Amino acid sequence: xxxxxxxxxxxxxxxxxxxxxxxxxxxxxxxxxxxxPESCLLIFVGLIMGGIIYGLNDRSPPVMDxxxxxxxxxxxxxxxxxxxxxxxxxxxxxxxxxxxxxxxTIWNVFGIGFSLYGxxxxxxxxxxxxxxxxxxLFGSLIAAVDPVAVLAVFEEIHVNEKLHILVFGESLLNDAxxxxxxxxxxxxxxxxxxxxxxxxxxxxxxxxxxxxxxxxGLAFGMTAAFTTRFTKDIRVIxxxxxxxxxxxxxxxxxxFHLSGIVAIIACAMGMKRYVEANISLKSHTTVKxxxxxxxxxxxxxxFIFLGVSTIGENHEWNWPYICFTVIFCLVWRALxxxxxxFFVNRLHVNTITGKDQFIIAYGGLRGxxxxxxxxxxxxxxxxxxxxxxTTVVILFxxxxxxxxxxxxVDLLAVKRKRESAPxxxxxxxxxxxxxxxxxxxxxxxxxxxxxxKDKLEYFNSKYLQKILLREYDQPKSSIVLLxxxxxxxxxxxxxxxxxxxxxPSHPSLLNxxxxxxxxxxxxxxxxxxxxxxxxxxxARNLYRIRRTGPAYNRHTLPGETEHVEHTKEILILRHRxx
Amino acid sequence: xxxxxxxxxxxxxxxxVTSEQIEHLHRRFKQLSRDQLTIRxxxxxxxxxxxxxxxxxxxxxxxxxxxNLRQGSDGLGDEINFExxxxxxxxxxxxxxxMDEEQLDHFRKEKLKFLFHMYDSDHDGKITLQEYRNVVxxxxxxxxxxxxxxxxxxxxxxxxxxxxxxxGQMGPDQVYEGITFEDFLKVWQGIDIxxxxxxxxxxxxxxxxxx
Numbered sequence: 073x074x075x076x077x078x079x080x081x082x083x084x085x086x087x088x089x090x091x092x093x094x095x096x097x098x099x100x101x102x103x104x105x106x107x108x109p110e111s112c113l114l115i116f117v118g119l120i121m122g123g124i125i126y127g128l129n130d131r132s133p134p135v136m137d138x139x140x141x142x143x144x145x146x147x148x149x150x151x152x153x154x155x156x157x158x159x160x161x162x163x164x165x166x167x168x169x170x171x172x173x174x175x176x177t178i179w180n181v182f183g184i185g186f187s188l189y190g191x192x193x194x195x196x197x198x199x200x201x202x203x204x205x206x207x208x209l210f211g212s213l214i215a216a217v218d219p220v221a222v223l224a225v226f227e228e229i230h231v232n233e234k235l236h237i238l239v240f241g242e243s244l245l246n247d248a249x250x251x252x253x254x255x256x257x258x259x260x261x262x263x264x265x266x267x268x269x270x271x272x273x274x275x276x277x278x279x280x281x282x283x284x285x286x287x288x289g290l291a292f293g294m295t296a297a298f299t300t301r302f303t304k305d306i307r308v309i310x311x312x313x314x315x316x317x318x319x320x321x322x323x324x325x326x327x328f329h330l331s332g333i334v335a336i337i338a339c340a341m342g343m344k345r346y347v348e349a350n351i352s353l354k355s356h357t358t359v360k361x362x363x364x365x366x367x368x369x370x371x372x373x374x375f376i377f378l379g380v381s382t383i384g385e386n387h388e389w390n391w392p393y394i395c396f397t398v399i400f401c402l403v404w405r406a407l408x409x410x411x412x413x414f415f416v417n418r419l420h421v422n423t424i425t426g427k428d429q430f431i432i433a434y435g436g437l438r439g440x441x442x443x444x445x446x447x448x449x450x451x452x453x454x455x456x457x458x459x460x461x462t463t464v465v466i467l468f469x470x471x472x473x474x475x476x477x478x479x480x481v482d483l484l485a486v487k488r489k490r491e492s493a494p495x496x497x498x499x500x501x502x503x504x505x506x507x508x509x510x511x512x513x514x515x516x517x518x519x520x521x522x523x524x525k526d527k528l529e530y531f532n533s534k535y536l537q538k539i540l541l542r543e544y545d546q547p548k549s550s551i552v553l554l555x556x557x558x559x560x561x562x563x564x565x566x567x568x569x570x571x572x573x574x575x576p577s578h579p580s581l582l583n584x585x586x587x588x589x590x591x592x593x594x595x596x597x598x599x600x601x602x603x604x605x606x607x608x609x610x611a612r613n614l615y616r617i618r619r620t621g622p623a624y625n626r627h628t629l630p631g632e633t634e635h636v637e638h639t640k641e642i643l644i645l646r647h648r649x650x
Numbered sequence: 651x652x653x654x655x656x657x658x659x660x661x662x663x664x665x666x667v668t669s670e671q672i673e674h675l676h677r678r679f680k681q682l683s684r685d686q687l688t689i690r691x692x693x694x695x696x697x698x699x700x701x702x703x704x705x706x707x708x709x710x711x712x713x714x715x716x717x718n719l720r721q722g723s724d725g726l727g728d729e730i731n732f733e734x735x736x737x738x739x740x741x742x743x744x745x746x747x748x749m750d751e752e753q754l755d756h757f758r759k760e761k762l763k764f765l766f767h768m769y770d771s772d773h774d775g776k777i778t779l780q781e782y783r784n785v786v787x788x789x790x791x792x793x794x795x796x797x798x799x800x801x802x803x804x805x806x807x808x809x810x811x812x813x814x815x816x817x818g819q820m821g822p823d824q825v826y827e828g829i830t831f832e833d834f835l836k837v838w839q840g841i842d843i844x845x846x847x848x849x850x851x852x853x854x855x856x857x858x859x860x861x
Contacts, residue, residue, distance in 0.1 A: 348717060423845055495811050496807050498811055498841065500789065501841060505765075505846060507704055508790070508847075512702045512849050
């Protein structure tokens with residue numbers, strides 16, 4: 073047996089296999105995922121595994137190496153999140169999201185840090201050797217909301233788009249703040265004296281980390297878009313570029329001590345539009361599937377490892393400290409959300425109802441990022457206490473908050489995701505509104521959101537599209553694309569129903585010119601040449617006209633819930649073979 | 651302050667504006683009118699960014715549309731004064747947190763009425779197919795590669811959608827005249843216009859209710 077030779081890849085594959093089999097197991101029982109979120113079940117499996125390993129070896133099971141987490145497990149999930157992020161709601165709410173991510177996180181860090189220091193002063197708890205700085209360091213890693221956990225729970229509860237994007241966007245963007253504060257306090261721990269200059273340097277660093285991350289991401293994103301312009305003859309490796317450039321942006325940002333998460337998100341969002349226009353339909357499908365697959369695997373592995381690492385001798389169970397940590401996390405988050413939302417509503421930046429606020433506060437889940445950061449702490453005598461506290465907080469948020477959030481959403485009758493199909497009319501109206509508001513902003517002399525959006529679009533069409541798109545002469549408005557999609561769907565439905573050649577009953581529209589709309593339009597649609605033409609145009613642009621709804625679900629891909637999508641593909645193949 | 655000279659403008663708002671906002675708008679008005687008391691259509695040409703807006707014509711038109719100016723009459727005016735300017739701007743005020751259901755509904759309907767008037771260019775209370783086509787053509791006019799026919803078919807498709815939303819299944823000989831305001835409300839049901847249709851700087855503070 074040459075086990076040594078294959079040990080590492082063999083064990084990795086076994087873990088991934090375990091994770092995937094566990095997933096199949098959960099979905100065999102239909103009721104289970106609706107009551108208990110998957111993340112809980114996976115942690116549970118991890119706990120069992122950890123227990124088995126501990127029992128067999130009588131020593132602590134392998135703890136998830138922080139490097140493995142940050143370098144291999146986290147990037148796919150964040151890439152998936154950034155690539156499928158619905159940009160319209162994201163940018164509409166960007167002010168609120170940034171406020172929660174930056175100010176909210178800082179508030180939480182200092183709040184938790186100082187209150188825990190207060191607890192440490194109590195003689196009865198035997199915690200007096202935990203200094204303020206240590207508490208602040210702990211606060212900085214425990215305060216941040218975790219995107220992996222949030223995604224895992226929120227994708228199953230389908231709240232309305234705005235609420236989802238607020239919590240989710242915050243969890244992604246607070247990485248910049250977390251990175252800065254964590255590194256700052258860690259370096260302070262090692263410095264004998266702290267001058268006020270260092271504090272100011274820390275504040276300045278935050279801007280560098282955040283903006284630097286965005287710039288690095290955009291640079292790689294634009295390069296990726298530019299590269300795909302020339303991949304016409306080697307379609308097979310096109311999807312690779314998407315992943316390579318995104319991963320590079322993450323690694324480069326981490327190398328420069330910038331925020332890798334912000335970089336990879338900026339990269340994905342920046343390149344998406346151009347890359348999708350350049351790559352072939354098949355490449356696009358490949359990108360989508362691989363992204364979902366990798367992020368799914370990562371997600372599962374993270375939760376299982378969380379469970380495994382919980383067992384063992386890494387913990388110091390000082391229950392007062394742990395309980396107060398949990399309490400303070402909840403309290404400070406609730407206070408933070410309340411105060412910030414008050415300002416947001418007052419300044420008319422957004423309108424967030426009380427119910428939404430509750431969900432935002434309650435949905436502040438902690439996850440694997442805190443866990444990895446706590447293991448990265450320098451070894452000092454109280455480290456195990458922090459590890460224990462982190463573990464309990466994560467288990468509490470994922471199990472208790474994760475399981476109860478769905479019944480609470482139902483109980484509070486929070487506005488849910490709108491399930492209606494996209495209509496051309498809606499696209500037209502939204503676009504009309506965009507232009508109207510840009511115009512009013514111009515007239516009133518106010519440089520607001522729509523003004524800048526307009527300017528960006530102008531810059532895009534004048535310069536960016538020329539450089540980054542291969543076929544520049546076919547930029548299509550989203551209205552046109554959506555229309556063509558629906559038109560085609562309609563034509564295919566008719567074809568399926570065997571009504572080619574008959575004119576089915578439809579409302580007829582008479583205008584002043586007395587053109588009977590019904591016959592004209594459907595005859596055009598049923599003409600086989602026109603049908604072929606439409607299919608050809610659409611096949612080229614098909615990737616762009618898939619449902620632009622958010623693809624939160626780890627299990628299904630956007631556009632797959634419609635039976636018509638299948639029919640479409642079958643019909644394309646049939647037509648091509650004719 | 652300028653607000654004091656225009657009491658009726660203030661009474662049109664259900665919440666008053668701060669004098670700062672009125673000052674700002676007044677300054678802007680004077681800039682556009684070149685220190686005259688009224689603005690004409692030509693004055694809007696002096697706004698450079700507006701040129702690239704595909705629905706520029708409709709926006710300018712909306713300022714002179716008497717239906718928006720709440721004067722109870724119809725047709726297009728030739729010139730508007732500061733009070734009218736304020737009136738139009740009031741359609742873009744943001745939502746207040748303490749509005750009750752009725753106020754909210756009224757608020758939403760007002761904004762939608764403004765939009766409706768923009769679509770309904772011949773002032774007959776219905777958006778006909780021709781008017782809808784006109785809107786879509788203008789919206790897509792920025793794209794030189796689009797054939798005129800595509801814009802028409804898109805408008806036709808959208809009209810059919812609206813018909814099916816508003817009237818449901820129709821018989822083969824039934825005629826759909828056009829989108830009335832009630833139908834328009836139905837079409838916009840899914841879009842939360844009260845939060846979307848506002849210009850942010852017009853944030854009003856309640857000083858007193860005068861309505």
